[in-house]
Structures are given as structure tokens and as C-alpha cells.
Amino acid sequence: MGPNPLTYLFAAYAAIWIILALFLYSIHAREKKLREEIDGLKRALER
Amino acid sequence: MDRKGRQRLDTVLWVLLFAGMLLALYMALLGAPREKTMGDVQRIFYFHVPAGIAGLSAFAINFAASLLYLLRKDRRWDHLALAAAETGMVLMAIVLVTGPIWAKYAWLVWWTWSPRLTSSLVLWLLYAAYLLTRNYIADPERKAFASAVFGIVAFVDAPLVWFSIRWWRDLHPSPMLETGGLAPEMRPALWVCIAAYMLLLLFLVRRRYYLECARREVELLARRVGS
Numbered sequence: 001m002g003p004n005p006l007t008y009l010f011a012a013y014a015a016i017w018i019i020l021a022l023f024l025y026s027i028h029a030r031e032k033k034l035r036e037e038i039d040g041l042k043r044a045l046e047r
Numbered sequence: 048m049d050r051k052g053r054q055r056l057d058t059v060l061w062v063l064l065f066a067g068m069l070l071a072l073y074m075a076l077l078g079a080p081r082e083k084t085m086g087d088v089q090r091i092f093y094f095h096v097p098a099g100i101a102g103l104s105a106f107a108i109n110f111a112a113s114l115l116y117l118l119r120k121d122r123r124w125d126h127l128a129l130a131a132a133e134t135g136m137v138l139m140a141i142v143l144v145t146g147p148i149w150a151k152y153a154w155l156v157w158w159t160w161s162p163r164l165t166s167s168l169v170l171w172l173l174y175a176a177y178l179l180t181r182n183y184i185a186d187p188e189r190k191a192f193a194s195a196v197f198g199i200v201a202f203v204d205a206p207l208v209w210f211s212i213r214w215w216r217d218l219h220p221s222p223m224l225e226t227g228g229l230a231p232e233m234r235p236a237l238w239v240c241i242a243a244y245m246l247l248l249l250f251l252v253r254r255r256y257y258l259e260c261a262r263r264e265v266e267l268l269a270r271r272v273g274s
Contacts, residue, residue, distance in 0.1 A: 005088045008152045012091040012145040016098070019144065020247075023137045027254055034258070037265050044272050 053257070060253070064246045071097075071243035079236035091149045093236050096223075097244035098141040099167075105135030105248055106174065106205050113198035116191060122263060125191035128198050129181065130255035132174050134248060139171045154218060162211040163219040170208050173201040187266075 048056070075093035082089035108131035116124035146164065147157040158164065177197050184190040212219050223229035229237065 002152075005086050005152065008088045008148050009090055012148045013094065015144045015148070016094055016141050019137060019140050023133075023251070027251075027258060031258055031261075034261055034265060037269070041265065041268055041272055 057253075060246070060250050064243070064250050067239075067243035067246045071240045074236035074239045078239075079233050080230070082233075085153060088149065088152045091145050093240045094244075095142060095145040095149060096237065097241040098138050098145070100241055101244040101248040102135050102138030102142055103205055103209060104245070105131045105138060105252065106170070106202055108252065109135060109174075109198045110202035110205075113195035113202075116195045117199075122187070122191060123260065125194065126259035126263065127252070127256050128194065129178075129259055130252045132177055132198065133255055134251040136171060136174050136178070137251070138244070138248065139167065139174070142167060143171060159218055161218045162215045163208065163217050166204060166208045166211050170201075170204045173204055177201055 071093070075090050079090065079093065081087060109128045112124045112128035112131060115121075116128060146167075150159070151157050177194065180197055181190055181194050184193055211217060212221055221228060223237075
């Protein structure tokens with residue numbers, strides 16, 4: 001007997017949200033890195 | 048658009064996207080009737096198909112932005128092309144992951160080399176190559192030019208993905224909306240999900256585009272500070 005049909009549904013929807021969350025996190029991480037670079041540049045300009 | 052206007056639009060988009068996704072989830076999981084043959088597993092369809100449509104739309108944006116970059120040599124078109132390619136890859140990844148889960152239940156196999164599945168995988172790999180190529184070219188102008196050419200060539204596969212189930216015999220289900228294969232009571236759920244995914248596409252491309260614009264500004268500023 002195979003897995004419960006609802007397992008397939010759950011697996012598919014979980015995968016969707018995990019993929020989207022990872023992409024949003026990667027954008028957020030890159031934005032954070034950029035903000036740090038901007039702060040570094042500001043400090044360099046103040047010196 | 049000034050910074051404040053952009054932030055306001057971001058908030059509006061975020062609220063619309065959140066509400067749209069909640070409604071899409073409700074319609075897909077509860078609003079749509081249970082399909083007779085596939086049962087609840089058929090509900091994967093409501094997020095799988097819209098992700099495919101939004102993914103192909105993202106690649107169409109990449110194609111148009113690449114063409115416009117070649118015509119106008121404005122780096123903003125390159126930023127848009129990159130944002131669309133990355134978003135398209137994420138949406139197609141959803142298609143390529145949810146499809147096999149559906150297939151395992153419906154066809155008893157995770158994967159089969161049918162025209163639709165193969166052309167979809169090739170499309171994803173082409174845009175993966177597009178993003179990798181960008182990392183290996185240091186000069187920004189050459190990178191933008193090479194990426195634009197690559198983006199235009201890669202898009203040749205997109206119509207093949209779209210028309211594959213119309214042109215060739217395929218195990219993949221035929222286009223349900225066109226052939227009338229989808230029961231009328233299931234259509235509202237599909238349309239709501241398509242609308243939610245188009246909002247998601249807009250939100251992600253926009254966010255990624257502004258990140259790229261900001262990165263370019265920081266690069267230019269760093270060069271000025273360094274010199």
C-alpha cells in the first residue's frame with residue numbers, strides 16, 4: 001500500500017512554501033549585505 | 048517614482064499578495080470540489096499550473112528586457128532581465144518539484160522524458176546557465192551584452208514548453224482551460240490562483256529589480272570613493 005494521498009498534497013504545498021521562503025530569504029540577505037556596504041562607504045566618506 | 052512612493056506601493060503590493068495567497072490557498076484546498084479520480088491530490092494542480100504560467104511570463108519579461116537592453120544599452124533593462132530570470136527560475140523550480148509529486152501519484156513514476164517535462168527541465172537549465180554565465184564575466188557592459196544575447200536565445204525553448212502538449216503526444220494532461228477539460232466549478236479556484244501567482248511574480252521581480260539597481264549604485268559609489 002502506498003502513502004496516504006494527503007501526504008502527496010502536503011509534500012507539494014510544503015515544497016512550494018519552502019522554495020518561496022528560501023528565495024525571499026536570499027533577497028533579504030543580499031539587501032542586508034548591501035546595507036552593510038553602504039554603511040562602510042558612509043564611514044569611508046566621513047573619514 | 049520617489050522612495051516614499053515606492054515604499055507605499057511595496058506595502059500595497061505586499062497586502063494584496065498576502066490576501067491573494069490566502070484566498071488562493073482557501074480556494075485550492077477548500078473552495079474547489081474534490082476531483083473524482085485523483086481525489087485531494089488533484090489540488091496540487093491549482094498551484095502547479097499558475098506557477099508554470101507565472102514562470103513562463105517571467106522568462107517573457109527577461110526576453111523583452113534583453114531585447115530592450117540591446118536596443119537602448121540602458122543598464123536598467125539588464126537589471127530587469129536578471130530579476131525576471133531569477134524569479135522565473137524559482138517559479139519553474141516549483142513546477143519541477145510539484146509536477147513529479149503529482150506524477151508519482153497519477154502515473155506511479157516521479158519522472159518521464161515526455162516533451163512537456165523534458166522541455167520544462169531544459170528551460171530551467173538554460174536559465175541556470177544564464178545566471179551562472181553572469182557570474183563568470185567581470186566587465187559589467189560585456190556581462191549585460193552577453194546575458195541579453197543568452198536571454199533571447201534561451202527564450203526559444205519557452206514556446207516549446209507551452210505548445211509541447213498541443214503539438215506532440217504527451218503523457219502530461221492537455222491544456223484544461225482550452226479543451227474544456229476542467230469542470231466549471233473548478234475554474235474559479237484556478238483563476239484566483241493564477242491571479243495570486245501573477246501578483247507574486249510582480250512582487251518578486253520588483254523586489255529583485257530594486258535590489259539590483261541599489262547594488263549598481265553602491266558599486267559606482269564604491270568606485271568613486273576608491274578613486
